């Protein structure tokens with residue numbers, strides 16, 4: 001099989017863990033393997049924070065401290081992860097050369113006293129640039145042959161939108177051309193998250209972007225499967241911190257996983273698996289520290305037999321905006337104006353609901369957008385039409401997800417009966433006509449009991 005395996009920061013947090021990951025990969029040595037690695041845990045955050053500090057303070061002393069910290073962290077990890085002294089020596093030399101460049105860049109930022117988004121990408125790329133040689137060295141140390149590549153070397157070419165660049169159309173072809181001759185000859189270790197633009201300048205794919213790197217590479221080289229090794233037991237039926245009886249979902253469809261991720265089950269971002277979905281490549285979410293557990297398989301086809309509801313999720317930090325006024329009834333363009341005003345203000349909308357009386361529109365946004373959203377709507381309608389504009393941040397959104405709900409009568413009844421039986425008031429409801437999810441808003445204090453009530457009503461995963 002041709003497999004892409006992606007490891008997150010917590011899976012390779014230190015030398016012991018990297019060593020374990022190398023042994024884990026070694027179990028699959030008969031396959032064609034491409035490994036996509038992220039930075040060691042918290043390193044990206046640390047780099048960005050320290051780059052900010054260097055720009056603010058201009059202190060060379062502070063640059064010295066970051067560099068020593070980074071050197072120590074990565075050298076220690078390499079020393080533990082790599083047994084073979086010759087390989088270790090090679091890796092330490094590579095790390096040294098990269099750390100030297102990082103030092104020069106940070107020093108420059110300190111002198112200039114400014115940090116552009118382009119420099120931020122350059123600095124943050126060092127998390128993955130330092131992780132990849134260690135992972136590759138650890139693989140060689142357990143007897144596999146391996147080389148490591150940057151995202152750019154692997155063929156990922158993007159526009160120049162620093163901080164969240166978009167791959168160009170030619171990326172697929174380039175990845176395929178560059179990697180195909182090497183696949184099967186050795187284990188390729190690709191630094192996730194980072195890429196380059198047409199001028200060879202380092203770009204990044206946005207925070208958490210190494211999942212996206214993995215699916216892009218997987219789809220370009222026609223992988224049989226893409227495996228995301230995480231620190232959780234796959235995708236679960238609910239947050240186990242809220243529902244102690246939450247279980248791993250053994251199989252889920254792309255559509256369902258998209259519905260889930262939008263609602264805060266942050267295991268896999270929908271954007272990250274888009275390339276896999278387009279090319280119909282099965283995706284697995286596995287647990288690095290429980291490798292025999294089968295995790296969750298994400299595939300195109302929906303498994304209808306497996307119960308109507310797959311999962312119940314909650315987002316707590318949201319706010320509800322209510323717009324009402326008799327002037328809105330039958331007036332064309334009100335919704336368009338609301339949504340354009342919000343879009344212009346950079347507000348992302350999580351949920352929308354309008355009843356057929358047309359006298360009010362309810363919009364759910366993340367709490368951090370609330371002030372901006374209210375200002376934007378007020379400005380847009382300063383000349384009347386809207387009679388009342390209210391906002392409520394003390395609310396949470398609950399979502400019930402499952403492709404099996406489509407065309408299956410009685411699901412909504414069961415959802416809302418469960419709420420009624422638990423004396424939970426439902427404030428706003430929304431269901432897209434795909435019928436793959438029912439979302440509704442409740443008071444913040446009711447959110448967790450709502451999730452538990454629904455989980456026990458539908459027993460997903462049984």
Ligand code: ASP
Pocket residue numbers: 008009038039044045127128192193206207208209210211
């Ligand atoms: N290291 C990057 C980040 O922390 C990318 C990733 O981990 O996926 O955002």
Ligand code: MG
Pocket residue numbers: 316317318319367393394395396444
């Ligand atoms: Mg809230």
